[in-house]
Amino acid sequence: MKLVALFVLLVVAGCQSVPSWERGVLARSDMQLEGSPTEALLNSQLYDSKEASAGGLSAAGAGCGCN
Amino acid sequence: MAAEPGDIAPDFNLPGLDGGDEISLSDWRGSVVYLDFWASWCGPCRISLPEMVKLQSALSDAPFTVLAINLDEEPHKGVRFLKRFPVNYPVASNPDGSVAASYNITGMPNSFLIDPEGRVVLAHSGFRPGDMKIIRAHIDELLQSAAE
Numbered sequence: 302m303k304l305v306a307l308f309v310l311l312v313v314a315g316c317q318s319v320p321s322w323e324r325g326v327l328a329r330s331d332m333q334l335e336g337s338p339t340e341a342l343l344n345s346q347l348y349d350s351k352e353a354s355a356g357g358l359s360a361a362g363a364g365c366g367c368n
Numbered sequence: 369m370a371a372e373p374g375d376i377a378p379d380f381n382l383p384g385l386d387g388g389d390e391i392s393l394s395d396w397r398g399s400v401v402y403l404d405f406w407a408s409w410c411g412p413c414r415i416s417l418p419e420m421v422k423l424q425s426a427l428s429d430a431p432f433t434v435l436a437i438n439l440d441e442e443p444h445k446g447v448r449f450l451k452r453f454p455v456n457y458p459v460a461s462n463p464d465g466s467v468a469a470s471y472n473i474t475g476m477p478n479s480f481l482i483d484p485e486g487r488v489v490l491a492h493s494g495f496r497p498g499d500m501k502i503i504r505a506h507i508d509e510l511l512q513s514a515a516e
Contacts, residue, residue, distance in 0.1 A: 322468040328409040
């Protein structure tokens with residue numbers, strides 16, 4: 302248990318927020334989790350209606366912090 | 369914390385993106401300035417830049433300027449972007465983002481409306497179709513009160 306807690310602590314410590322003006326690399330299309338934004342939007346629409354819930358899956362704006 | 373209405377807008381002195389003369393915010397003291405931070409990788413900037421070109425043209429006779437700061441780490445990408453989306457206002461280059469950090473911008477694009485005394489009147493993050501109407505109303509109000 303202690304080992305798991307230590308692992309989580311180490312992984313979380315590696316998280317860092319990137320300032321909005323340094324997100325050029327994150328905004329590249331090959332850095333996206335979803336290959337097609339339109340398909341992702343349609344999938345999310347289907348998921349939301351099937352699950353009767355919305356949001357919480359990803360941030361909008363292709364990772365660049367835009368809008 | 370991001371520069372907020374009422375704050376004095378941090379001054380800067382940056383080279384032009386085209387390699388031209390240095391650009392300082394203080395050069396426009398006495399005018400209303402719409403300061404816009406952008407980068408070539410920012411999707412909404414493809415909408416906002418043409419809108420700002422129209423804004424600059426519409427207010428060319430007023431004590432007003434759009435002033436832009438490009439934040440591409442590789443400035444040539446910004447230059448290439450401007451070949452596709454040419455602008456009619458000064459564009460400075462800030463590849464290390466030091467000025468963006470001094471304004472602590474929260475999104476891209478991010479803009480600030482600055483009054484003739486150098487004070488931030490409006491901070492605007494992101495850009496959606498229709499935003500320019502709101503921004504223009506603030507600019508007109510500011511120009512009117514500056515003329516009185």
